[in-house]
Amino acid sequence: MRLEIAGVSHSYGDLRTLDSLSVAGEDHGVLGLVGPSGCGKSTLLELICGLQEPDAGTVSVGDAEDAEGRLARCAFMPQRDLLLPWYSAIDNAALALRNQGMGRREARAAAAGLFERFGLAGFERARPDELSGGMRQRVAFLRTLIAGKPVLALDEPFAALDAITRAEMQEWLAAALRTDPRTVVLVTHDVEEALYLCDRVAVLSTRPGRIVAELTAPHPRAPERDAVVTDPEFVAVREEAMRALRKGSR
Amino acid sequence: MRRWLLPLGLIALLIGAWQVAASTGAIADALSLEDFLVPSPAEIAEALWESRDLLAENAWVTLREILLGILCALAVGIGFAIAMHRSQLLRDASYPLIVASQAIPIVVIAPILTIWFGFGMGPKIVIIALICFFPITVNALDGLRSVDPETVKMMRSLNASRWQRFWRVEAPTALPSLFTGIKIAVVVAPIAAVFAEWAGADAGLGRLIQSDLANYQVARQFAAVAVLAAMALLLIGLTALAERRVVTWR
Numbered sequence: 001m002r003l004e005i006a007g008v009s010h011s012y013g014d015l016r017t018l019d020s021l022s023v024a025g026e027d028h029g030v031l032g033l034v035g036p037s038g039c040g041k042s043t044l045l046e047l048i049c050g051l052q053e054p055d056a057g058t059v060s061v062g063d064a065e066d067a068e069g070r071l072a073r074c075a076f077m078p079q080r081d082l083l084l085p086w087y088s089a090i091d092n093a094a095l096a097l098r099n100q101g102m103g104r105r106e107a108r109a110a111a112a113g114l115f116e117r118f119g120l121a122g123f124e125r126a127r128p129d130e131l132s133g134g135m136r137q138r139v140a141f142l143r144t145l146i147a148g149k150p151v152l153a154l155d156e157p158f159a160a161l162d163a164i165t166r167a168e169m170q171e172w173l174a175a176a177l178r179t180d181p182r183t184v185v186l187v188t189h190d191v192e193e194a195l196y197l198c199d200r201v202a203v204l205s206t207r208p209g210r211i212v213a214e215l216t217a218p219h220p221r222a223p224e225r226d227a228v229v230t231d232p233e234f235v236a237v238r239e240e241a242m243r244a245l246r247k248g249s250r
Numbered sequence: 251m252r253r254w255l256l257p258l259g260l261i262a263l264l265i266g267a268w269q270v271a272a273s274t275g276a277i278a279d280a281l282s283l284e285d286f287l288v289p290s291p292a293e294i295a296e297a298l299w300e301s302r303d304l305l306a307e308n309a310w311v312t313l314r315e316i317l318l319g320i321l322c323a324l325a326v327g328i329g330f331a332i333a334m335h336r337s338q339l340l341r342d343a344s345y346p347l348i349v350a351s352q353a354i355p356i357v358v359i360a361p362i363l364t365i366w367f368g369f370g371m372g373p374k375i376v377i378i379a380l381i382c383f384f385p386i387t388v389n390a391l392d393g394l395r396s397v398d399p400e401t402v403k404m405m406r407s408l409n410a411s412r413w414q415r416f417w418r419v420e421a422p423t424a425l426p427s428l429f430t431g432i433k434i435a436v437v438v439a440p441i442a443a444v445f446a447e448w449a450g451a452d453a454g455l456g457r458l459i460q461s462d463l464a465n466y467q468v469a470r471q472f473a474a475v476a477v478l479a480a481m482a483l484l485l486i487g488l489t490a491l492a493e494r495r496v497v498t499w500r
Contacts, residue, residue, distance in 0.1 A: 051403050076407035078400045085499040086422045095418070096408040127499060147408050 001062040001073060001150040001183045002027050003048060008057035009208075010043055017043045019208035020057065025200075030177065030184040030220065032194035034241065035204030036249050041187045042079070042155050044209065048185055049074040049153045061151055075147040079156045081140035083128035089139050090115065090124040096147035114142050118176065134165040138172070145176075151183045158193065167225060170196055174221035191241045192229055197221060203241055205248030213244035265291045289469035297469035298476065304458070305470075309477050311453040315371060315446070316439045316481070319378025323435060326379065327386035328428070334387075335394040335420070352384040356442060360449035374446040374454075381442040382435035389431025393424030426500060429493040436485035440478045 003025035010018040017040035025031035033041045046052045047059050050070030061070045075096070083092045091098075093114070094107035102110070108124075115121050118138055128136060137157060144152055157173070158166045170193055177184065177197075188194050194201045195217045203213040218233045228234055271277050272290035281288070289297070298305065330348075334341040356377055363373035397420050405415050447456030455474045462471040 046403070049407055051406065071407065072409075074407065076404060078404050080400065082398065082401050082404050084401075084419065084422070095405075095410075098418075099405075099408050099410045099414050129499075143408070153407075 002060075003031065003151070003183065003185065004058070004060045005044070005048070006058050006060075008044075008047065008054045008059060010040065010047065010052070010054050011208075016208040018047075018054075019210050021204075021210050022057075023202045023211055023214070025183060025185060028181045028183055029200065030186060030198040032198030032201035032217075033185065033187045033204060034189065034191055034194045034201055034245065035209060036206050036245065037189060039204045039206050039248075040209035041204055044204075045076070045153050045155050045185060045187050048151075049076045051076065073149055074151040074153050075144045075149040077140060077144040077152065077154045077157055079159060081128075081136040083131075083136055083139060083143075085128050087128075088124065089120065089126045089128065089131060089135075092128065093139050093142040093146055095143055111142065111146055114146065118142060118172075132165075133161050134169055137161065137169060141173070141176070145180070145182075151185065153185045153187075155187045156189065157186075159188070159190075166193070171223075171225045173197060174225070175223070178221055178223075191238055191245065195234065195238055195241065196225060196228060201241060203244040203248060212248035213241065215241055215244075287466070287468055289472055293469045294472045294476065297467075298473040301470055301473065305455070305474060305477055308453055308455050308458045308474070309481065312440070312443050312447070312455040312478070313481060315374040315443050315454065316378060316436075316485070318371070319375045319442070320382050320432075320435055320439055322375060322379040323382035323386050324432070327383050327431075328390055330383075331387050331390035331394060331424075332416075334391055341391075348384065348387060351380060354380070356381065356445045357449075360446050363446075364450040369450050369452055373449070374443060374451065377446040377449075378439050378442045381438055385434035385438070386428070386431040389434070390424055390428045393427030394420050396427065397423045425497050426493075429489065429497065432489050433486055436489055437482050439485070440482050444478070 005021060005023050007020045007022055008018055009016070009020050021044070023031070023033075033044060035041045043052065047054055048061060048070065050061075050067040050072075053067055058065055059070065061073045064070050064073055083089075084095070087095070090108050090111050091104070094102075094111040097107040097110055098104065112124060115124055120135060120138060120142070123131060123135065128139070131139065137160075141154075141157065144154070158169045161169060174197060186194065186198055191201075195215070197220065198217055199220045201215045201217060202211050203215070204210065205212045215237055218237060219228045219231065222228045269291045272288050273292070275285055277283075278285045278288045330344075334344065359380070360373070360377050363376055367373040367376070401419055402415060405419055410418065443454065444456035444459065447454040448460055451457040455478050459471050459474045462468070462474065
């Protein structure tokens with residue numbers, strides 16, 4: 001599903017977060033939004049998901065321009081996993097199905113297959129506090145995926161993880177998107193993560209956020225992450241992104 | 251083990267000291283009182299045993315008042331907290347009123363309610379409910395308001411209706427706080443019951459304490475107070491037990 005953000009401005013009271021920003025995402029493509037902390041990239045994600053409305057400009061997801069239509073087309077994965085502690089892992093993952101009116105047994109059965117596929121088998125009944133950080137994040141991603149929406153909006157999904165787990169989770173997400181391609185918007189402050197996981201990466205300036213560069217990733221979601229991130233072509237694009245990020249931060 | 255032994259040890263120590271001080275007449279001498287006005291724990295225990303039927307009969311009356319009063323406070327308090335959580339207008343309008351309800355001195359309002367509603371159960375239940383209403387409502391409301399706004403966004407994005415958001419997120423989030431309110435309510439309820447009975451009653455521990463006071467039956471008065479304290483302990487124990495069964499994720 002195509003995403004089109006055209007001339008969007010947004011502010012919280014007197015604080016201007018986005019300034020006539022335009023960017024587009026291809027159908028079944030992964031669009032990265034990279035920028036310094038507080039540049040409004042999370043706000044942009046919430047605008048896409050229909051959780052907020054812009055002050056000016058248009059945000060369209062497929063043929064929907066209104067907030068309700070965007071909300072129906074996007075599944076939002078917040079920065080923290082926000083698993084509900086009173087539900088088991090599988091009930092957390094199946095939350096969207098339950099919200100759609102599916103019975104508990106059916107919803108669990110539908111989620112169970114994915115637990116197997118995403119390396120969570122055996123942890124269906126576990127409470128969130130019994131899971132490791134990486135597993136919690138995987139359950140949160142499953143919860144987003146199971147909603148069955150055409151667009152996935154991920155807000156710094158791996159920011160809270162340690163470096164090793166984060167690299168593992170990036171490879172895991174790349175594999176998940178190779179087998180089940182979706183239109184994805186990924187917000188991160190990690191340039192390397194963005195260039196590994198995304199097809200195209202938009203670099204945002206400091207607040208009020210606008211696009212300072214748009215880059216095409218050389219080997220999006222390739223199976224061998226370590227080989228990709230040390231590849232000279234990848235390193236060159238990464239340096240270009242870093243330069244744009246530094247320029248935009250001034 | 252330690253949780254039980256420590257308070258029991260302390261209580262035994264205090265009772266022992268009291269026994270020595272009272273049976274040697276030390277307290278009565280220090281206060282220049284007749285000995286019978288300062289009963290020893292042994293004498294109180296004797297009064298407790300001798301008047302066991304009378305105490306049990308009156309305790310049952312008071313316990314029923316307390317339970318019904320708390321139930322009313324729970325129904326009204328939770329209902330009010332939900333309504334105030336839903337409507338900013340109602341919250342702003344009624345918060346001062348709820349605080350004011352707590353400032354009403356029961357000793358003043360109890361006789362008026364007795365004149366209005368007579369000597370039966372009714373006014374006692376109203377008074378106990380009035381006292382218990384405040385901690386229950388305020389804690390339930392605080393609990394509901396402590397919901398993480400990010401979780402609400404996540405739930406909205408997963409197609410949750412308002413009711414689904416309430417039952418799957420807001421209500422479980424508010425439960426621990428609600429139990430805190432109930433614990434406060436159950437320990438103040440016996441005090442409220444005594445005041446309510448003093449304003450006019452034909453049965454109950456408060457009424458018994460009042461008539462024993464007039465007849466200098468000091469030992470039995472202390473026995474009635476001990477029963478009342480045991481009642482508060484029982485209620486808080488049951489509340490804690492219910493909390494452990496319901497709030498399993500903490």
